[in-house]
Amino acid sequence: xxxxxxxxxxxxxxxxxxxxxxxxxxxxxxxxxxxxxxxxxxxxxxxxxxxxxxxxxxxxxxxxxxxxxxxxxxxxxxxxxxxxxxxxxxxxxxxxxxxxxxxxxxxxxxxxxxxxxxxxxxxxxxxxxxxxxxxxxxxxxxxxxxxxxxxxxxxxxxxxxxxxxxxxxxxxxxxxxxxxxxxxxxxxxxxxxxxxxxxxxx
Amino acid sequence: xxxxxxxxxxxxxxxxxxxxxxxxxxxxxxxxxxxxxxxxxxxxxxxxxxxxxxxxxxxxxxxxxxxxxxxxxxxxxxxxxxxxxxxxxxxxxxxxxxxxxxxxxxxxxxxxxxxxxxxxxxxxxxxxxxxxxxxxxxxxxxxxxxxxxxxxxxxxxxxxx
Numbered sequence: 001x002x003x004x005x006x007x008x009x010x011x012x013x014x015x016x017x018x019x020x021x022x023x024x025x026x027x028x029x030x031x032x033x034x035x036x037x038x039x040x041x042x043x044x045x046x047x048x049x050x051x052x053x054x055x056x057x058x059x060x061x062x063x064x065x066x067x068x069x070x071x072x073x074x075x076x077x078x079x080x081x082x083x084x085x086x087x088x089x090x091x092x093x094x095x096x097x098x099x100x101x102x103x104x105x106x107x108x109x110x111x112x113x114x115x116x117x118x119x120x121x122x123x124x125x126x127x128x129x130x131x132x133x134x135x136x137x138x139x140x141x142x143x144x145x146x147x148x149x150x151x152x153x154x155x156x157x158x159x160x161x162x163x164x165x166x167x168x169x170x171x172x173x174x175x176x177x178x179x180x181x182x183x184x185x186x187x188x189x190x191x192x193x194x195x196x197x198x199x200x201x202x
Numbered sequence: 203x204x205x206x207x208x209x210x211x212x213x214x215x216x217x218x219x220x221x222x223x224x225x226x227x228x229x230x231x232x233x234x235x236x237x238x239x240x241x242x243x244x245x246x247x248x249x250x251x252x253x254x255x256x257x258x259x260x261x262x263x264x265x266x267x268x269x270x271x272x273x274x275x276x277x278x279x280x281x282x283x284x285x286x287x288x289x290x291x292x293x294x295x296x297x298x299x300x301x302x303x304x305x306x307x308x309x310x311x312x313x314x315x316x317x318x319x320x321x322x323x324x325x326x327x328x329x330x331x332x333x334x335x336x337x338x339x340x341x342x343x344x345x346x347x348x349x350x351x352x353x354x355x356x357x358x359x360x361x362x363x
């Protein structure tokens with residue numbers, strides 16, 4: 001008898017099996033990239049150390065009360081107006097001499113902030129404040145900084161800060177020194193100083 | 203003569219499906235790679251607030267998740283409707299946060315510890331009191347890098363329900 005070949009395995013159902021697996025993974029997949037507002041908490045303070053004294057005019061006080069109302073520098077304000085007010089405060093550049101700000105576009109009001117690296121946005125909340133309001137306010141504050149950075153980058157580098165950032169992500173490692181420098185510079189000119197005070201108990 | 207005779211008339215030839223498994227496998231591998239299995243079963247309502255000034259959190263292994271919100275319907279009878287913290291798969295107290303962070307930290311390699319970020323996934327209807335308590339706990343264990351996880355969207359969307 002002639003040598004008989006081993007019978008071939010029918011591969012017709014392979015597609016079905018693969019489909020089954022595919023459908024399983026399709027259903028279980030959640031392609032989620034977490035994103036959010038990043039913050040750095042202040043470190044615990046040694047009890048004997050006196051807190052650093054900041055000039056009142058360099059503090060921009062934002063209070064969110066228990067009914068989610070906003071008090072910005074002792075003025076009642078809506079969520080939509082807070083961004084402009086914050087921008088005005090940060091970009092004021094009212095300092096003289098050492099504190100002078102050469103790149104600020106603000107009003108140079110001597111009773112408001114000296115320069116962006118001195119300006120502190122202080123955000124206070126009540127225990128009853130809702131989280132969504134708090135995040136919304138945070139978002140507006142960050143937006144104010146982003147817009148200032150965009151405007152500065154536009155003036156200095158001819159493209160907005162966000163454009164530089166997306167470009168930075170695209171470029172291969174090692175070739176982005178120039179972009180990195182620009183980002184560092186912009187961050188230094190407008191550092192995000194948002195202080196989240198400890199929640200008030202009352 | 204018969205050599206040139208066409209065998210089967212003029213019907214359109216069937217499309218070969220031999221490469222179908224290959225295509226399906228390709229898709230399969232894509233989804234297998236892209237899949238992230240949900241680590242925790244949520245026992246709370248977790249409708250994140252919206253924001254548009256967000257930064258991406260990559261490097262999943264460097265993130266510690268803390269969930270907070272009202273217990274979801276099936277747990278309401280046992281745990282009440284007050285907002286609570288969820289760590290891993292269990293409800294937890296504010297005082298457990300510290301131990302949780304330390305345990306998570308211990309499970310990571312030492313050189314990664316400075317880069318650990320705590321992602322706070324808090325339901326938008328929660329009061330800030332609870333979040334403030336969590337933040338205080340985090341400060342005490344020196345876990346200062348936090349991220350308020352949000353959905354992408356306009357902030358106005360937070361207020362129209």
